[in-house]
Amino acid sequence: MFNDLKEEFIFCFIEGDRWKWLVDGFFITLQITLYSVLLGIAIGVVVAIVRSTYDNNAGTIRNPVGKAVLKVLNAISKLYLTVIRGTPVVVQLMLMYYVILVSVDSKVLVASLAFGINSGAYVAEIVRSGIMSIDKGQFEAGRSLGLSYTQTMIKIIIPQAFKNVLPTLANEFIVLLKETSVSGYVALEDITKAGDLIRSRTYSAFMPLIAVAIIYLVLVVFFTKLVSILERRLRNSDH
Amino acid sequence: MTTDNTIIKVSGLRKSFGSLDVLKGIDTEIKKGEVVVVIGPSGSGKSTFLRCLNRLEEPTDGIIEFDGVNITDKKVNINKHREKMGMVFQQFNLFNNHTILKNITLAPVKLGLMKKDEAEKNAMELLKRVGLEEKAKAYPSQLSGGQKQRVAIVRALAMNPEVMLFDEPTSALDPEMVGEVLEVMKELANSGMTMVVVTHEMGFAREVGTRVVFMDEGVIMEENSPEEFFANPQNPRLRDFLSKVLI
Numbered sequence: 370m371f372n373d374l375k376e377e378f379i380f381c382f383i384e385g386d387r388w389k390w391l392v393d394g395f396f397i398t399l400q401i402t403l404y405s406v407l408l409g410i411a412i413g414v415v416v417a418i419v420r421s422t423y424d425n426n427a428g429t430i431r432n433p434v435g436k437a438v439l440k441v442l443n444a445i446s447k448l449y450l451t452v453i454r455g456t457p458v459v460v461q462l463m464l465m466y467y468v469i470l471v472s473v474d475s476k477v478l479v480a481s482l483a484f485g486i487n488s489g490a491y492v493a494e495i496v497r498s499g500i501m502s503i504d505k506g507q508f509e510a511g512r513s514l515g516l517s518y519t520q521t522m523i524k525i526i527i528p529q530a531f532k533n534v535l536p537t538l539a540n541e542f543i544v545l546l547k548e549t550s551v552s553g554y555v556a557l558e559d560i561t562k563a564g565d566l567i568r569s570r571t572y573s574a575f576m577p578l579i580a581v582a583i584i585y586l587v588l589v590v591f592f593t594k595l596v597s598i599l600e601r602r603l604r605n606s607d608h
Numbered sequence: 609m610t611t612d613n614t615i616i617k618v619s620g621l622r623k624s625f626g627s628l629d630v631l632k633g634i635d636t637e638i639k640k641g642e643v644v645v646v647i648g649p650s651g652s653g654k655s656t657f658l659r660c661l662n663r664l665e666e667p668t669d670g671i672i673e674f675d676g677v678n679i680t681d682k683k684v685n686i687n688k689h690r691e692k693m694g695m696v697f698q699q700f701n702l703f704n705n706h707t708i709l710k711n712i713t714l715a716p717v718k719l720g721l722m723k724k725d726e727a728e729k730n731a732m733e734l735l736k737r738v739g740l741e742e743k744a745k746a747y748p749s750q751l752s753g754g755q756k757q758r759v760a761i762v763r764a765l766a767m768n769p770e771v772m773l774f775d776e777p778t779s780a781l782d783p784e785m786v787g788e789v790l791e792v793m794k795e796l797a798n799s800g801m802t803m804v805v806v807t808h809e810m811g812f813a814r815e816v817g818t819r820v821v822f823m824d825e826g827v828i829m830e831e832n833s834p835e836e837f838f839a840n841p842q843n844p845r846l847r848d849f850l851s852k853v854l855i
Contacts, residue, residue, distance in 0.1 A: 431666075431682050509664055510701035510760075514715035514767060515691035524714060528705045 394563030408485025413492025499530030694764025754785030
C-alpha cells in the first residue's frame with residue numbers, strides 16, 4: 370500500500386519533472402491573489418467612502434457642484450456593486466479575457482483585474498459596515514478640532530473601522546485565494562490548473578488533486594496565522 | 609458689525625430637523641472672558657444651540673458671527689474657524705486608536721500649527737496642569753471617565769482656542785468624578801477663557817458663570833447674572849424648572 374503510493378507519487382510528480390508545473394502554478398496563484406487583494410482593497414475603500422459619505426452627508430453639503438459629483442459617484446458605486454455581486458466571478462473573468470481585454474497578452478494581469486474588481490465589491494461593503502460601526506462622536510471630535518472631512522476619515526475613522534472588520538476582511542481574502550482556482554477557464558495555469566494538467570497527462574486523479582488541496586490548505590492556515598498576529602497587534606489600544 | 613470685545617454674535621438662529629423646529633430664533637452675544645452657562649429641560653434645544661455655534665449642526669437659518677466673520681456664509685472655510693473654537697463632548701470622544709499624547713497633538717500637528725516636538729511639549733505641560741502627565745502613553749480605554757474628560761479638555765486647549773464650548777461635560781460621569789472635571793473647568797474660567805457651557809450643574813452655574821441663560825422650547829426665555837437668575841427668576845417656566853432641579 371505504502372509502496373503503491375510512493376510509486377504513484379514518483380509517477381505523477383517526479384517523472385517528466387511534473388512537480389515544476391505545481392511550483393509554477395503555485396506562484397501564479399500567489400501572484401494573482403496578491404494583486405487582486407491590493408486592487409480589491411483600493412477599490413473597496415474608495416467605494417465604501419463614497420457610499421458612506423453620501424449616506425451621512427448628502428443633506429448637509431452646501432456646494433451644489435460637490436453635491437452633484439457625490440451623487441453621480443454614489444450612483445456609479447451602487448451600479449458597480451449590483452453588477453459585480455449579481456454575476457458569477459467565472460463569467461466576469463471570461464468576459465474580461467474574451468471580450469473586454471482581448472488585446473492584453475498577460476493572462477495574470479487580466480485575471481488579477483477580474484478578481485480584484487470582483488473582490489472590491491465585497492470589500493466595499495465590509496469596509497462600509499466598519500465605517501458605520503464607528504461612533505459618530507469620533508467623527509465630530511475630529512471635525513470640532515478643525516480637521517477636514519478627509520483628514521478625519523484617514524486619521525480617525527478608517528483605522529478604527531479597519532480594525533473592527535479585520536476578521537471579516539481576512540475571510541474575504543481566504544475566499545478570494547480559493548476563488549482564483551477558476552483561472553483555468555481562461556487557460557491560465559494556476560495551481561488548480563497545474564494539478565488538473567497532471568491528472569489529464571497521467572490518468573491518475575488522486576495524487577495531483579490531493580496535492581493541490583493540501584497546498585491551498587497550507588496557504589490558508591499560514592494566512593490565517595498572519596492575520597491573527599496582525600489582530601493582536603492592533604488590539605494594543607483595547608486593553 | 610460687532611463691537612471689539614464681542615466674540616460670538618448670534619442673530620435669528622433657527623434649526624429644524626425635518627418638521628421639528630428645535631431652535632426658533634436665538635439672538636445673543638458672547639463677550640470675551642464671559643462664562644455663559646446654558647440650562648434648560650431636555651429637548652429645549654440647548655445642545656443644538658451649542659452645536660450650531662461651530663456648525664457641527666448646520667443652522668437652518670440665521671447668522672453666527674465669530675470674531676466678526678459670518679461663519680454661516682457658504683464661502684467660509686469652517687475648519688479654519690473651528691481651530692479657534694474648542695469643543696468638549698458629553699461622551700468625551702477621545703480618539704480610541706491613538707494614545708493620550710497623540711490625541712492631543714494630532715490636530716495641531718496635522719493642521720500645521722505646531723511642529724511635533726513643540727506640540728508634544730505643550731501637550732505634556734497641559735497634561736501636567738490637569739494631573740495626568742503619567743497617562744501620556746496610555747490609550748483612552750485605560751482611563752476613567754473623569755480622566756478622559758480632562759484629557760478631552762486638554763485636547764481642545766492644545767489648539768489655543770479663543771472660546772471653549774462644553775456640551776454637558778459631566779452628564780456621562782460617575783458622581784464621584786464630576787468634581788475633578790468641574791475643578792478643571794473652574795480653573796479654566798479663572799484664567800480668563802471665554803466659555804459656553806451647557807450643563808445641569810446648578811452649583812457650577814452659580815459659582816463660575818458670569819451669565820446664566822435659560823432655554824426652553826427653542827428660545828432663550830431668560831438670561832441674567834447668576835445672582836439675579838437664581839434669586840429672582842422672572843419667567844414662570846424658569847421658576848417651575850428651578851423648583852424641580854434645586855431641591
